[in-house]
Amino acid sequence: MSSLLTRVKSKMSIFAHRKARGMLDGEYGSVFKGRRSLDFDDLRAYIPGDEVRDIDWKASARHGSPLIKRYVAVRRQTVLLVTDTGRNMAAASLGGEEKKDIAVMALGVVGYLAHRHGDAVGLVCGDGTTSRSVPAKAGEAHLERLLREVNDRTGLGSPASGIGEQLSFVASNFSQRMLLFVVADELVPDAGMERLLRRLRAQHEVLWLTVRDAQLAGPQSAGARHGDRYDVADSSFLPGSLAALEAVMRAYAAAQEQRDAAREAVLRRLGIAHVHAGSSHDVMSAVFTLLERHRRGK
Template sequence: MQENRPVADGFIYASLPQLMALEHHARGLSFVSRQPLSSVLSGNHASRLRGRGLSFDELRQYIPGDDLRQLDSRASLRFGKPFVRTYTEERDRPTMLLVDQRMSMYFGSRRNFKSVTAAELGALSAWMAFHAGDRVGGMVFGDGRIDHIRPLRSRARVEALCAAIVRNNQALNATGPDTEGLDQLDHVLRRCLGVASHDHLICIISDFSGVGPQTLHLLRQLSAHNDVIAMQVYDPLALKLPERGRLLVTQGELQVELEIERRQVQKPLGEFLSGRLKDVATLLRRSRVPLLMFSTGEGTLEQMRQELGRLAGSPR
């Protein structure tokens, strides 16, 4: 008897060719802007390490605390103000991608399931890091499983990470247990803390179901010596419910039909969904981790461009 496998349509289930094809689209995208003050990363460790490095980075006005040995006397005399030269140290660093494929991600009301949007974000981020010259690895996690791919700078390692994402993504199904109350996200963060002690770029791609005080503590620990970026995947229903009609909420074969115009349905459901987004945003603000938000109702690539541009244009 032939085993029934999910159909990888790119919306409910992802495929390896789909994720590998994102390499071309990732070119030109970067977590770190060319301009120092426009870095998406707001942590203590930027991707480009400053100091007496190998290549000239920029000539800029002196800021208290700068190394006085980097003063440029000619520029300082010319402009009548102290100017310093900064340099970029040519070295790569590990990128760890934490990609959520729990049952809470197996949901979608428009375009993609959250699990597929997360898969695409994981692949895009991996290709971005690879083309930046960094080592790429990560942890792909479901409710009871964690696949750990150690960082390495090779195309084969990116493919291995994408394959792990697809494997976990296609293991999701409507009969899977709902274990939102478990602390699997915290468990993954603790494991990441054990292998990423310092100078990593860590991208957490999740809907952040089940976050709590321990999550905040772990995020602060990770961001103390690493650059951490949170990518929250959400469904459009969390922002606005339809005013009338019937809403069919589905997780694969499991379906529930709700009459939205009934106040006893619309008000508590809307408050619950929007409240979860606010809770995550508040927690991440307290942890000082930059937050990028991605809707399942829009194209992942275009949203990545918009979110990177939005954060790159904001002050640090």
Template sequence: MKIDYEYLSRIRRAVALYTNKKTSNILDGDFHSIHRGRSMEFDDLKEYNFGDDVHDIDWKSSSRMGSIVVRRYMTDRRHNVMFICDCGDKMMADTDKGQPKKETALMLFGTLAYITGRNGADYALAYPKGEKTTISMFRSGPEHLEKLLYDYEEHIPAQAAISLDKVLDEVVGSINKRMIIIIITDSAGVESLDPKMLRAITKDHDLLIYNIEDAWLTGDHVYDTGIRKYEKLFLSHHAQLHEEEARQKRAMVESFNEMCKQCKIGMTSISQESEIIDKTIDLLERYKHGYYGYFTGTI
């Protein structure tokens, strides 16, 4: 995947991230600040957890207490943005606009991560890999972004043995930080998420979901990724099948919208790379003002 930094730099200032959670880890208000560093007002010590900055380790206190502890401050001027990206055969299909879901997911992650880093935040990536969850460290910068992009691109096609629901649960359970969590998946991934767990997560974290739209199962040139063949025309052009598929998609949108409202989640759909910026701006502005739900076009 070729990274177009000139394109990314042009749209960087078009997007602002906001958080509704007042924590010791994130800035209040507008995300445009590129201030680096933290308040020098010491708060307390806590045991080191995966994802904590190693520069915060208090070695003298660790030696005295017999375990690794880190310093905490009253105000930490950096957001922590966790990207959770889906993998598997389903991500190798096309969107409803005929674009590869894999390329759309990579561009979506790359664009959002670049904007996040350029606006003074640290970000990490988690995705399912085999029977485990791969979780990177929180960092920023071009080298960090490129490494994560290449790692994700390599593992997108691999079928994982664990669900996205399990990945999310492991991320929240293993990282002791307040986070803005951004999930990049498709409709099957969204359906795998447990609303009860989502409600618990949004008590402490901000949660945004990008649903990469699936291609229709009816219409021209319908390819089945499961059997690696094109569907027969008499099935893909069957009028009643198309009507039933449209009905099920409308029901799915209503279900996702209700779940997002109940769990205080912002969610949008992406069908092609050209939609990423406009839909991200719309999603973040709505979320900033407390308008939760699934924001998508009509079917």
């Protein structure tokens, strides 16, 4: 059985060659707010959008350009991975992979960043009817177990998805301040979920990654079989001949745009940083952007 964490580390290694060394770790280290819990680590070049208060003016004067102080956590934090393992996540993604593969990659990246910073990582996963929790611990073996849990519990035979069940479980069972990293499909939070997220946001740091669905309308939708489309969420069926009609494609695109706008509006109101990923290749840049947006409060 191949290691899921090894795949994650390989993807991170490739990404590291494309970004300045330490930038991803620096973005992760900025998530937990409060300088009293951080110790100075090193310096890096100033990037537009960085906090002015983090500039080391003496070192900048010697160097000839602005340098930012980087810090590391001096006490262990807790990261809680929250994800959907219902049947929606076994469907095809925008890039053609199963959505659970993208979820595992995203959870693995954030979990491994936490591991490198000495933080404990836990998991809450499940479907629309039940949730399962794995207590937070440190170590690569533990992280591999969490990723395997998500991978093995997600299938077309699973109950319907419902990330609200997992969020309610977190709200009822976790009082310690943590970083919640939520991975879900293209849901639109209703009024009840918005209230729940507001409660969670008041107590925790919350980051959200949406896994992009396959396009059900269009001539070459990812995941389509023999040209026909099948929605695992509600068992609806769309013949390929209809999916390729111009009117159907326009209506589908308009509906998707409305869903995206509604989701983004809710998360923006709550101050929750949010990104999308349509394939596992998108995950590294998406996580980097997510951490950066959270640091900047966007």
